Amino acid sequence: MTNLTPVHFFSHGSTMMLGEPSDSADYWKRAGDEALAHKFKGVIMMGAHWDALGDRIEVATNPKPGKSPVAYVHPSKYVDYELNPDLETADRCISMLADAGFDVSGNPSFDWIHDTYLILIRMFPNGCPPTVLISMNARFDPHFHMTVGEALRPLRKEGYLLIGSGGAVHNLYRNNWMPMLRFSDNFAQERPPEPWALEFRQAVEDVISHNSGPTLRRAMTRLMKHPLYREAHATDDHFMAAMFVAGAAGDEEDEGVCGELKAETWELTNMCNSQFTIGSWPRTLASAA
Secondary structure (H helix, E strand, O other): OOOOOOOEEOOOHHHHOOOOOOHHHHHHHHHHHHHHHOOEEEEEEEEEEEEOOOEEOOOOOOOOOOOOOOOOOOOOOOOOOOOOHHHHHHHHHHHHHHOOOEOOOOEOOEEOHHHHHHHHHHOOOHHHOOOOEEEOOOOOHHHHHHHHHHHHHHHHHHHHEEEEEEEOOOOOOOOOOOHHHHHOOOOOOOOOOOOOHHHHHHHHHEEEEEEEEOOHHHHHHOOEEEEEEHHHHHHHHHHHHHHHHHHHHHOHOOOOOOEEEEEEEEEEOOEEEEEEEEEEOOOHHHHHH
């Protein structure tokens, strides 16, 4: 494992996670600082708000992408942040995915959405690293998205940081929106989270913290058959990032390396933004001192 970068499954939560301080935001910053300290090459990320139709998958190749507006966040928090698409590595990702059998192409007109640049701003506030965005597929097949992560896993050995930006518990229909709408308070917790949210949140932590290698991949897909999965995810889009991460961190070479819950932020009563990291950066003489 000494030559493999860590893999992150980050729950990006509501748009207000960009505007408000939180334990999750603090951890995103620490994870970014650690990547910079190890002179990483760039980010490969799958979010939860971009999917390709049919059997396709797409890679962002817009040299000057815009940003989709962020609701409930002052524009000063994001409008001046300059995005940094890594077109050369995007072409490599397209080739790697094509070699793995995917119907893949670049998308030269895609503008970035908050699920990805929210995380990047929090991780790297002083400048966006070279970044490649990978789309989901609109059929939301967990094995499909796991294989995407598996195909791009070799980039971990070259110093790239693979990130899935989705949600551990993310059902917009079951959230309590009134404190946010009336008082701009996304963290108000007037009552405890409902039992379905607490139980599925625990199931996600148990899977990631107690499984590794191919066992992690099998356990992650089984979560979509959990009796409370549909309560926790009214749609599948925010859980595909977890499958991407399991593919990237679930090889036989990853056996023995379980993920860790690094931070967590509850929003809107029932949305659990859990932040997981699988693996660690290679130890150096400086870090061992």
